[in-house]
Amino acid sequence: MSRILMVAAPRSGSGKTTLTLSLLAAFRRRGLRVRALKTGPDYIDPAFHQEATGMPCANLDSWAMSDAALAAGLTRAGDGADLVIIESSMGLFDGLALEDGQRGAASDIAARFRLPVLLVLDASGQGQSVGAVAQGMATWSTAVSIGGVVLNNIASDRHEKLCRAAMRQSVLGVFRRDRSIVLPERHLGLVQARERGDLEGFFASLADKAERELDLDGILSLARPIGESLPVQASHVAPLKPPGQRIALADDAAFSFLYAHLAAGWREAGAEILPFSPLQDEVPDERADCCWLPGGYPELHAGRLAAATHFREGMTRFAASNPVHGECGGFMVMGQGLVDATGTRHAMLGLLSHETSFARRKMVLGYREAMLLQDGVLGKAGARLRGHEFHYASVTEEGQDAPLAELRDGEGTSLQAAGAQRGRISGSFFHVLCEAG
Structure with a gap:
């Protein structure tokens, strides 16, 4: 027992x-x-x-x-x-x-x-x-x-x-x-x-x-x-619906912050996770129907990611016909550029039009409830998700993309719209924990 x-x-x-x-x-x-x-x-x-x-x-x-x-x-x-x-x-x-x-x-x-x-x-x-x-x-x-x-x-x-x-x-x-x-x-x-x-x-x-x-x-x-x-009955509903049947997942030292309960829930719902390593210059599996770039430490590997031409070209090809979502570090890599702690700018994927900087450090930390503003890989417009933000990087150029979600903090105070979405491509500093009940 x-x-x-x-x-x-x-x-x-x-x-x-x-x-x-x-x-x-x-x-x-x-x-x-x-x-x-x-x-x-x-x-x-x-x-x-x-x-x-x-x-x-x-x-x-x-x-x-x-x-x-x-x-x-x-x-x-x-x-x-x-x-x-x-x-x-x-x-x-x-x-x-x-x-x-x-x-x-x-x-x-x-x-x-x-x-x-x-x-x-x-x-x-x-x-x-x-x-x-x-x-x-x-x-x-x-x-x-x-x-x-x-x-x-x-x-x-x-x-x-x-x-x-x-x-x-x-x-x-x-x-x-x-x-x-x-x-x-x-x-x-x-x-x-x-x-x-x-x-x-x-x-x-x-x-x-x-x-x-x-x-x-x-x-x-x-x-x-x-x-x-266990005084209450367990519910095995996935905390977040799988973003696709086959999910290409970036997984290495730069992209490692995926919650185990999300991965378990996706697999229990019948999804297949196909890991790849951007740091090894790998590309999403062509069988995948979506790609997820989780958080991690891309700011520590920005030069290597910028030089990973096979990865960058493969992501551009993949995003032309499939959804891609980036969380926190993944969101940083999806933008036009990333400035590291030394002030050096590195070209990123350019799937979204924002730029981020780790040189201008400011800690952002707290629970977040996000209401999606349009249909996308995370759900339908109006769907609510619960999660958090924890990062030191800042957005230095907002870009021209539409915001991904309206945010509230853990006590319900309204925050500004956040993230970015361009068609099937989306990202934000927000880490999803689960769908809101």
């Missing part, structure tokens, strides 16, 4: 990802079939989870997804797994200023599905105060159950003694400070899993650390059967 628990923390940067990966690696070493899920709109951590477990990691989001869709995600993750570990995004209770249950907070999901929570506390720079933080987290909501605590960044035996003495919750391990365990970051989060060549050794070291420093049996006993956590 599949069991499930959530790893959460009071804030970002507490060590949730390191702890989650350590648990996945350690329990997998013990012979358990493990799987991970991630709350909120995140596409980088799930890639590490996938590498650690050998199975795709989907996302759960209480703002974007219905209870039935969330239940479907839990059910799908439990199929063929002994243990499912959900990593929380941000702090456990962090979300929009809306009613509980719809805020996009991990606590919404923990409460709705009665998930036990393993709390990781970063104890650096404090002693007994970690006890007050843990107690506050444990009593903040009667609907959320903190089953145990892992203390992170413990510096010494004395530090551990002080922190343990202050705890009213069960301490299921301490992670000693270890400068050798590093998850390097860049502007959108962690450096991608596919860019690290040392993952096997990295996961082995995390499993070793977990076996030395954590009460793995106690943590496993926290997990509860998934069936007991």
Whole structure:
């Protein structure tokens, strides 16, 4: 029977990802079939989870997804797994200023599905105060159950003694400070899993650390059967209708931000995904009837993409008779040009008429509801989609194309029209999570 628990923390940067990966690696070493899920709109951590477990990691989001869709995600993750570990995004209770249950907070999901929570506390720079933080987290909501605590960044035996003495919750391990365990970051989060060549050794070291420093049996006993956590009926409707029967998908270090739950939903609906690598100068499969350019880091590979003449010519031929859609990084590549961080302009595909720049960095981050303004690969005019934006690039030339969608933020405030559409060709900085209910 599949069991499930959530790893959460009071804030970002507490060590949730390191702890989650350590648990996945350690329990997998013990012979358990493990799987991970991630709350909120995140596409980088799930890639590490996938590498650690050998199975795709989907996302759960209480703002974007219905209870039935969330239940479907839990059910799908439990199929063929002994243990499912959900990593929380941000702090456990962090979300929009809306009613509980719809805020996009991990606590919404923990409460709705009665998930036990393993709390990781970063104890650096404090002693007994970690006890007050843990107690506050444990009593903040009667609907959320903190089953145990892992203390992170413990510096010494004395530090551990002080922190343990202050705890009213069960301490299921301490992670000693270890400068050798590093998850390097860049502007959108962690450096991608596919860019690290040392993952096997990295996961082995995390499993070793977990076996030395954590009460793995106690943590496993926290997990509860998934069936007991599903008070609502799961719905396996695809979160987003497939954009085509055969989908040519750009997939490499420049284009890697496709949500696993979207790909799974497309396949379940009968679609076939045909990956290709623009960085390897490949072109969309001629059998495909649409092309999807997901987000990623094209700004780091702009020169190489500009020099990929086979890719660029192939995309022009493909777009002459088939739909193409680009999300975020894909949207940048579909424009006339992209200016990288050094200020150098690189010619892009020119399928749309805008230009973007990474030299003028400004972070844009938040939930978005998009209403499509005309028929296209994402749906009919008037259809509503839920997702998010997260980027540092800016549009420096708007171009002459029609906007793709009217946007609202997560709390319903109207934003300006965004994206671009020219016939069957479309793109925007907006990442789709699912169709709005």
